[in-house]
């Protein structure tokens with residue numbers, strides 16, 4: 001998998017998530033990545049009908065840091081003019097090194113406009129969307145998709161669908177093996193990742209239910225996928241990058257020393273540090289009100305790994321401003337807190 005002149009050389013990357021994959025949280029996560037590790041970096045989902053007119057530097061979803069490399073923004077779209085205008089801007093003005101097409105978004109709005117997971121209902125058109133994108137950029141184009149509903153009438157539906165994307169020029173595929181109706185509940189069926197890897201020639205990224213560094217290695221072993229992607233858990237414990245690096249014998253990430261947090265107490269403490277780092281990073285680029293909203297959303301998604309996470313969520317709603325939020329967060333983490341390795345993934 002090539003990103004510009006570099007090759008992906010690390011087994012774990014982060015998943016695109018609306019409301020979370022913004023510059024501030026990308027900066028926090030990247031601070032735990034071992035030096036020299038090359039992985040694609042997601043953005044929030046970018047609507048191709050808006051990108052052509054967006055002020056990249058001011059729109060929270062398109063802000064990028066000058067230090068950021070290997071960015072693979074995710075677009076949502078289905079018409080050639082918008083896709084062409086978007087990918088040209090993303091490539092030449094914004095500095096993208098790959099373009100990811102969303103074919104997994106199950107929300108009603110995406111379905112209404114016939115993009116996101118709706119594209120999975122029409123294999124020919126989905127392949128055409130990949131062709132439209134490939135025609136308009138020199139960058140690698142990837143697709144992130146969900147599992148398809150199993151049907152005895154069409155046992156090869158997933159493979160046929162992905163073969164179409166491959167023939168249309170997709171450089172790699174990311175599979176989150178839950179069906180649209182499962183949304184993010186139930187468990188991800190890793191055997192579908194293994195099946196795709198065996199049956200297509202382009203690289204496969206496996207995603208779904210990765211909660212720990214051990215899970216990363218287990219998914220690689222079970223499915224033989226080229227890269228593992230984690231969303232919610234990597235947002236909650238960004239030092240999973242560090243833990244995986246340690247398992248591969250890599251040095252601590254730049255600016256960090258010793259060994260990665262690993263016990264429930266060490267992880268609890270690190271969650272508190274990460275949260276303060278995130279508040280600081282958000283404040284640098286967002287308004288105070290938007291920072292508060294972003295932090296509350298971050299907590300809503302990640303608190304489930306903290307034993308008393310619900311109390312932290314409640315505190316974040318009590319805070320009227322960022323100074324108060326920092327005080328409440330510091331008081332909370334003055335008491336020893338613990339993180340659990342795994343939790344039931346419900347949202």
Ligand SMILES: Cc1cc2nc3c(=O)[nH]c(=O)nc-3n(C[C@H](O)[C@H](O)[C@H](O)COP(=O)(O)O)c2cc1C
Pocket residue numbers: 015016017018019020044045074102103104105144176184207208209210229230231232233301345347
């Ligand atoms: C809050 C949230 C927002 C998400 N937004 C997107 C999105 O914009 N694009 C996308 O492809 N997937 C999106 N997803 C799905 C994730 O990328 C990922 O496929 C899913 O969470 C499963 O991975 P996980 O079990 O490691 O979290 C989102 C997930 C969450 C929790």
